[in-house]
Every structure is written in structure tokens, then in C-alpha cells.
Amino acid sequence: MSQAAAETPSTVDHQERAWSMPLEDINVADGALFQDDAIWPYFERLRKEAPVHKGHSDEFGDYWSVTRYEDIMAVDTNHHVFSSEGAITLADPLEDFRAPMFIAMDPPKHDKQRITVQPIVAPKNLQNWEGLIRERTGLILDQLPRNETFDWVDKVSIELTTMMLATLFDFPFEERRRLTRWSDVATGRDNPEIYKSEEQWRGELMECLEAFTGLWNDRVNSDTPGNDLISMLASGESTKNMDPMEYLGNIILLIVGGNDTTRNSMTGSVYALNKFAGEYDKLIADPSLIPNLSSEIIRWQTPLAHMRRTALEDIELNGQMIKKGDKVAMWYVSGNRDTAVFENADDVIIDRPNARRQMSFGYGIHRCVGNRLGELQIKILWEELLKRFPKIEVMEEPTRTRSPFVKGYTYMPVRIPA
Template sequence: MATQAPPQAPMEFRSSPAAVEALDAHLAANPDQAWTHEDPKDVSRSDIYYEDRWQPIFREMREEGPLHYVERSPFGSYWNVVQHKAIQHVESLPELYSSSWEYGGITILNRLDDETLAEQGRERFELPMFIAMDRPKHTGQRRTVAPAFTPAEMKRMESEIRARTGELLDTLPEGEEFDWVDTVSIELTTGMLAILFGFPWEDRRLLTFWSDWAGDTEIALVRDLDEMRQGILLEMGAYFQQLWARRSQEEPGPDLISMMIHSEAMAEMDPQEFMGNLVLLIVGGNDTTRNTMSGIVHAFDQFPDQRELFEQNPELIPNAVQECIRYQTPLAHMRRTATEDAELFGEEIKKGDKLVMWYLSANRDEEVFENPDKLDITRENARRHIAFGYGIHRCVGARLAELQLRVLLEEMHARRMRIAVTGEVERVRANFVHGFRKLGVTMSRF
């Protein structure tokens, strides 16, 4: 069963000139939603990540304290949570600071009320997913997919991951420029997702397409783009419903869809919840790993002393993986909503307040990481990063991401591959996904 990619927009639409122009036009026509550049603490604006100038803004906030209130932004008012210890504290109180989609979920986006939806002539489009649920429902659904990511499963999958990685690396041209993002990062992570889902191999790039549309929070500000995204995600749901129907007639297998079908917690999901969990697993498995794969290459180019350490000391690779995840932080933030009034680090938090936990700030916290803006693959506490979150919502696929990154570095080292950034570097224009759209590189040997 092969299908064509949805025709509404090209795959490279995310952060393309067309998307940026549409968003800029919307904000110009709706000044009440425009970014308040006079408020440097409004870090919801995606230009600071696209232009890679977010670091001093967060550094200044961390120096002033753990929490900072932003009264007005295109996403409404919110609290910035910027210090490592503060984020861990908020994440450790999931009943008080909720992840539930019913309050707004895990991104900075606002949840429109019924009156506003009625005024706009729109129907509610929610995508419940277990990362955007509270206990006990979160617990049951997470336990359903967790067996796919146990140490035993990682050991079982390693040889296949290594073989696929090696085969791809052996096709890379030496001395010729190519795009690392498309050629390596997307291909490896999309292939891994296809295996996890038991997804038709010939259609695997649809997973990247869906991931890009699902992970771009700014699109929701523009009604036409948001409705286009909803249509694309509905097509995704229809595709997976066909896989679900086929898999339900087969013997249970190790793929994620089979695990959902044969579990009490997820077998009776409604279509919206099914789509929500697909988005979670696709974005979690695609964007995070692929952007760290690109971030590793870019960081080694920025810090040639660390690349030399990697080349001379392959035993540092496991720690280098943790340090590169810390340095890149592929998802910039997660959001929580206060379920009641509370005092937090001396600030009065009101019921319904939105708290945005900026992981990329926590992973540069000077109180935890010495010289945090430098890549240091010998860093003793690199594992203290919270790029995967903290507490009950810590990324269920963290082990798989670490495995893929370790294998990539080991196979690159085995081939004595040195990757230099020689061409265009384009970052994702988004405040949620933190990564690269293009990375022009040239390979040589050390």
C-alpha cells in the first residue's frame, strides 16, 4: 500500500520563505499578536533560534533568577523557567504543573476556548498524546510502548542500526559537498522510525513530512496554515489506520502499532488520540535524533579541538554523545500549566498560568555546567543534561536516541571520516524544534 505525499505543500515548507512570509503577514495584520521586541524576555519569537542568538538572552535571565514573566506575546502570557534546578522542580510536581492537553498540552501554544472557536467558525482539533496526559492515563499508555525501548531491545537492534549506518556512510562522496541533514540525519532517523512502526519502506519519507508539519508551533498562528496542517495530519491518521487494520489481523509483532493494538491502555483509542500518539512518537523519534546528528557535525566543526579529541580517543564516544545532546538540545522547550495557585521560587503562580521550561537554557546553566557554551566531550557531568526532560515525562525513547548517535560516531570513526562544514547552514525557524534544515559539508579522512 503505497501512497503519495500530501499535495498541499512541498516537504521543505517548514521555515521556508513562503512560511515565513505567511507568518509575517499575519502578524502585521494582527498587531495584538505581534512579538514585543521591546521585551527581551519574550523568547517565543523564532528568529532568535533561526539566527542562533538566543544564548545571551537566556544567560541574562538565568543571572537574574529562575522565573521570568512575559505578559504579552503571540502565544499569550507565560512564565519562562530558565534554570536547571527550577525545571527539575517543576517537572517533579506533575499534579500541580500539568502536562495535560486539556489545559493546553506541552507546547507554548494557546488552547482556544469554545467561544473563540465558534466566532471563527472552526471545530476543535485536539491531539491527545501520552506525554500530554497526567497520571493515571499517562502511566498506562507509556507502559504500552516502553517495551520497545528496553536495554534488551536496544541490544537486539544495535546490529541492524550499525549495518544500516555503515551502509549509508559508505555511499557518501569524498571531497564533494553534500547536505548532511538530508543525506544522513533524515535518512538514518526516518529509516529507524520505519522499522519501529513496521512502516512501508518505500513511503518512509512521509514520516519526515508529517514530523515537520506536526512540530512547527508557529504555524498555528496562521489560520490557513493551521488548517492545512490539520488536513495533513488527518491524512497521516488515515494512512496509519490502514496499517492498524492490517496489523490487527496479524500475529502480535515487536512494532509499535502491534504493541498499541494488543494493549488494554491503547487498543480503544479514538482517532484524535491515535493521531496524537503517532505525532508524539514520530516527532520524538525523528526531530530529536536527526537534529542532534546534525548538531554533532556542526559542533565538531565549531570546536576543532574536540573533533581532534574524538579522532584520537574513540573511548570518549559514549560521553561525547551525552555532551553533544546537551550542547544541541534538540527540543527547546516543554510547557506545563498550573492547576492551582502556588508560590514558586518566590513568585506567585496563578491557576491556569503557563510555565515554559526552556531545556536549552537549563543545559547552558553555569551553576551546573562549567563553561557551558563550549563543547567539551570530556565533561564529567555531561549526563546531567535534561534534553530528554525529567521525571515521569522523561523521553521514553532516550536509549534509542543515544544508541543511534553512539553508533553513528563509532562508524564514522571506524572509517576515519572527518566532516567539515563548507556550505550553507540553515537552522529551523521555530521555538520548539531546535535544529538544522540544511548543513552543507565535505568529507575527508583523518
């Protein structure tokens, strides 16, 4: 699939529109732009002309967009001024349905809750899991049909990530697809393709809480201490007395963190290597590039497009005065395409020298807890793919998530040549 073939009339229209419309009218929080893969010229213009930009969304209200790499770093590493308390997305929580989570907290509570679950991704645990991940990956790949079109998202990306999630939670393995659904619901409050009513949205999240409350009670009453995330939360000094909604919030955080980011990078990697076919050939010729490929894909894909902060005081950033209480969106997806840092940033270059400078995992105290696990899963996937198949062919453009937060895929037809 060539880059030219992937270009559609809508992307050409957006290229013209992005550079001709008034700056103040640009709204990069429009989920439709992400669904159509048409967001790029808008970010390019903001980086060039208004790197700290005041925008408005009918869904989210007024917000600041920070789009250059260095400015994003400045916000992300200054939690004393730019707070995570309450929300890490542009959508404000519902007053009567708040589910606090440690990523949306400031120190000291954030630090105490984060350190409770951090051992799950300690180096020793990663070493122990590597064999299991490799075995499962091989089993999934060996079951794929040859010379027949199938959905990569469903057959591979979702399967592999839900298997890992079920292991992390010690969740009933046969029910693991429920984890995917709860992840989609939790991040899709403003997406009519995910749910039909607010009542349904609340109801499904309460089903999640009910299921995980049962698992919590099992762990608390067990004579054998577990080494899973629920056991860690149930025994942690800062988490064992959480109220139900705070427990739900932290469970949602861990599900989304372990699900959306990895599954969309797995899909994005196959899509990217078809879009940039020369890089696929380069990888086949030199599989030692796989670790760097993982970093480059995470940069190019950027599974979570933004993180939101709230200003605790008036502060100037790149010539703009941000007022106390203002919403500030750090657009990682734009920072990862900043040509001041990444040469030919829109291209996938699997031997890119500075690929590890990607900012998809964030910086500062909120840097992604499971980043090494995500990289390991992508690395193993490609090691096992290259052992088995000459190439995976993407048959047509994938369909994408309608979201300015989760930058993902809902369907991607592929074929493995016989």
C-alpha cells in the same frame, strides 16, 4: 569552522539588545531567535536577573519562563502541581482539532498508555537492533561522496532516523520520508516555512491518520502478533479503544520523539565538532570518548528547547507567584547552559565529567521513553564515522528551524576530504 568565524553581525547586535532592553519585553518564545541562533544572551540574562520570568508572545500569550537548571527540575518533578494535561508546548491546541497524546496527560491515564509502548525500547530490543543500526549506518556512510559538498541533514540525519522510525512502526520502508514530513508539520503549526494554510496543515495530519489507520487495521486483523509500536497500541488495554484523534496524537508523539530529537543531534554533533575543532582532534585521538560525546552533544544541542506545564494551583517558585492556570515553560535549552551546573556551558567538552546530567530528556514521570535508543544511534554513528573518514568538514553555517520548540537544522553543507 572556528567559533569566531561562525559569529555574525546579528549575534553581536542581539548580545547588546538582550542586555539593554527592559526585562519585561524579553520574549524567548520568538522562533526567529532560534532560527538566527541568537537566543543565548537572552537566556543568559534571564538566568542571571529573572530566572522565573513573566513574558508575553503575540503567538502564545502570557507565559512564565523557567531558565535555571534547579528550578526546571523542581517543576519537572512536581506533576501534582505542574500539569501536562492538554499541551506540552506553548501553543494551545485548536478547540476543534485536538489530538491527545500520553505525554500531554496526567496520571493515571498517562502511566497506562506510556507503559503500553515502553517495551519497544527495552534493553533486549536495543541489543537486537544494534546490529541493524550499525549495518544501515555503514551503508549510508559508504554512499557519501568524497571531496564534494552535500547536505548532511538530508543525506545522513534524515535517512538514518527515518529508517529507524520505519522499523519501530513497521511502516512501509519505501514511504519512510512521509514520516519526516508529518513530524515537521506536526511541530510546525506556527511556522510559515512548513505549510501555507491551516487547511493544508489539517489536511496533511489527516493524511497521516489515514495512513496509520490502515496499518492499525492490518495489525488487528493479522494472525501473527507484531512487535512494533502500532501493534502495541492496538493490543494495549489502555490504547486499543482510542478514538481516531487520540490515536493520531500518540502517533505524532512517537514520530516526533523518534525523529526530531535524534536527527538534530546527529547534525548538531558534526556542527559542534567543527565549531570546537580541538574536541574533534581529541575524539580522533581517543574514540573511547564517544559515549560521553553523545551525552555532551545532547546537552549542547538540546533538540527540544522547551516543555510546557500548566499550574493547577497558585505556587511560589524562586520568589515569583505563579497563578493557577498559568502557562509555564521549562526551557531545557537554558538549563543545559546553566554555568552553575556546567562549567563553560556554551562550549562542547567531549570529556565533560557531568555530561550525563544534561536535562534534554526531561525528568520525572515524563522522562523521554526512547532516550537510550537515541544515545545508541548517535554512538554508532560516530563509531562508524571514525572508522571511515578523517573528518567531516562543515562548509558554512547551517540553516535552522524557525521554532521555539524543535531546536533543529534544515540544511548543513559538508564535505568529506578525498
